[in-house]
Amino acid sequence: MNRLILTRISTAATQPLKLKSKQWALRNANSMRFASTEASNGEAVLEQAMANANVTKRNIIKQSHPAVPLATFHSRLDYQIRHKGAPKKFLENVLNIVKEIKQHNLTLDQTTYYAILTAYARNRDQEGVMRTLKEMKQNGLTPSVDNYNLVLETLANMGHVKQQNILKEEMKQNGVPLTTSSYFHLLRGMCKQDELEYALDTLEEMKKMNVQANLSCYATIISASLRLSDATTAFSVLKEAENAGLPVQSQPRLYLDAMRVGANNDSEEIVNYCWDKAIGTYSMRPDEGTLLNVLRVAAKTGNTKLATDTIRQLSTSGYPYKEHYFTPLMEAFIVKGDLKSAFNVLDIMRVSGVSPTLRATLPIRKQLDKDVDAIDKAYYILEELKKENKAVDISAFNVVVAACADAKDIERTVATYREAHALGVKPNVDTYNLVLEACIHTRMKGMGNVVIDEMKKAEITPNLDTYAKMMELSCTQKNYEDAFVYLEEMKSYDIVPPEHCYVRLAQKLAYEQDPRFHMVLEEMETFGYKVTPRIRALYGKSK
Structure with a gap:
């Protein structure tokens, strides 16, 4: 009896507690604005609340595990990087993809930032690159070496060496090792600012840091040396690249560039070595200006082989033979003391279809300058050529007459002029004008008149130079009316x-x-x- 009463009391007490529990669940789920006091209605509402709670839970899970993974966006960014389109369009596409990533509440990572940096770098947008780098660090990301290299590349394009150095120190502090690409961009920046010594120091630093310099590193310094006309450095760096076992043969233009700067500095050693490589081995075709510069070096150093090879290369490269191509070869023979071979160059010119003028023989004329013994020796060479049954070129004969005139020796001038027939030479207008020149030096107008008469007999038409010389000769006389x-x-x-x-x-x-x-x-x-x-x-x- 007592137990029955207690049971009823207990049941009556617990029912309100169950109802309150259901009402609390309904309020907590925010699915109902009221609570039913009836147990049956409360159970129905509770089931609805539990269903709504499950939906909320699924939404939370969905946000934690997005339907579109970051890797999908990475794939799209990678496609944009590999697709070589217009820089501005590329930047626009990358930024649109990044915008989508943010809309999906995804966090940008190293790969994403690499794409952004690449886009700005291709547009040479230094401000965009630096802003992106700053954003990375603000978001707690230490840029990878690839990302740092993109920034170094952009700074190199602008020649901002100081900012590059700041970035280099930052990489060291962050424990990011500098790679060959890192140093390449540093070298480019230095060479763009003509800081050649700094670049050479950096090349040494690479060796100490056990970072292998590639051919591009060496080529950058060689190009800067060419621009600064530093032949010694260009050649030294080129040889170093060879000794390092780098495939210099893949860029034979390096030899051509080194040869060019070597020629600018009159270095026969550099020109010879690089000529054998660039032209002899790799069949490069230098421009006419470079070849003429090489000819100048060959003439100055008496390198007749190099001069001959250069003249041949001019023809091979499609340049028709010209008088001034052969003059350096003549000079080279004169430097070697081989006057006879210098005279033979005149024959080579004619065989090559070039008629020598007085200008072509200037190197010989300068060599004989006012030296009577040298003049006589030159004349004896002409006699020797005649004895060897070789034709004496009229230009060779004329230059000896010119040397006599320069020496103001009218007797020797006329005597040489009279030997034209014996040497098998027919005087031309230049021959007569040179004798007139000797007459001017000695004020011998009478001899000048004789020369003019002989010109008429030989049916040689006077030219402008003839009249000018006769005017000048007349001005040396008291009676100058003939002028x-x-x-x-x-x-x-x-x-x-x-x-x-x-x-x-x-x-x-x-x-x-x-x-x-x-x-x-x-x-x-x-x-x-x-x-x-x-x-x-x-x-x-x-x-």
Whole structure:
């Protein structure tokens, strides 16, 4: 009895507690705005609340494990990097993908930032690169070596060496080892700013750090050396690359560049070595300017083989033979003391389709300059060639006559001129003009008249130089009226007399106080020649 009463009391007490428990669950789930006091209605509401709670739980799980993984975005970014499109479009695509990543509440990682840095780097957007790097560090990420290298590359393009060094120290502090690519970008920045010594120190640093320099590192320094005309450094770095076992043959232009800077610095050793590699081994084809520079070095050092090879290469490269190609070869023989071979170059020129002029023989003329013994020796070489049944080139003969005229030795000049027939040479207009030059030096107008008469007999037509020399020869005489005759004769052929003819005549008229001085100056101005105050001041001065 007592037990029955207690049971009823206990049941009555627990029912309100169960109902309150259900009502609490309903309120906690926020699915109902009211609670039923009836047990049956409360159970139905409780089931609904539990269902809603399960939906919320699934949503939480879904956010923790997104439907689109970050790897999918990485794949898209990788495609953009590999796809070589327009830089601006590439940057736009990358930033759009990054925007999607953020919309999915995903965290940017090293791979994502690498794509962003690459996009900015391709656009040469230094501000964007530096901003991205700063964002990485603010988000607690230590940039990888690849990301640092992208920044170093961008700074190298701008030549910002100071900022590169700051970044280099930061890499060391963060324990990020510098790679070959890192050093390559550092070297590019230094060489862009012409800091060649700094670049060489960095190359040594690579060795100490056991970082192997690749061919691009060496090529960068060689190019800077070329720009700075430092032949010694260019050659030294090139040899170092060879000794390191690098595939220099894959970039034969390095030899060509080193040869160019070597030629600029008159280094026969560098030019010879690089010529054998660039042209001899790899069949490179230098431009005409480089070949002419090599010819200059060959002439200066007496390297006749190099000069010959260079002339041959000019032809191989498609450049038609020209007179000034052969002059260095002539100079090279003269440096070696082989005057006979220098004369033979004139024959080579003719065989090659080039007719030598007086300009071509200037190296020989300079060698014989006012040295009578050397002049006689040169003449004996012509006789020797004749005895060997070799043709004596008229240019070779003329240069000996020119040397006699330069020595102001009229007797030797005329004597040599008279030997033309014996040497099997037919004098040309240059020959006669050279004898006239000797007449001017010695003021022998009579001999000059003889030369003119012999020209007419030989049916040699006088040229502008002939008239100019006869004018000048007339101005050496007390009676200089013939100077006006030759002046008018030139004009009769519709030839504008050279400026130096007017200057020489004006000087003579001023000296003689001849009032025709003013007429000559007016005529000079008519032909467009400038009359200087110095020339005007000549008249009026006493003899």
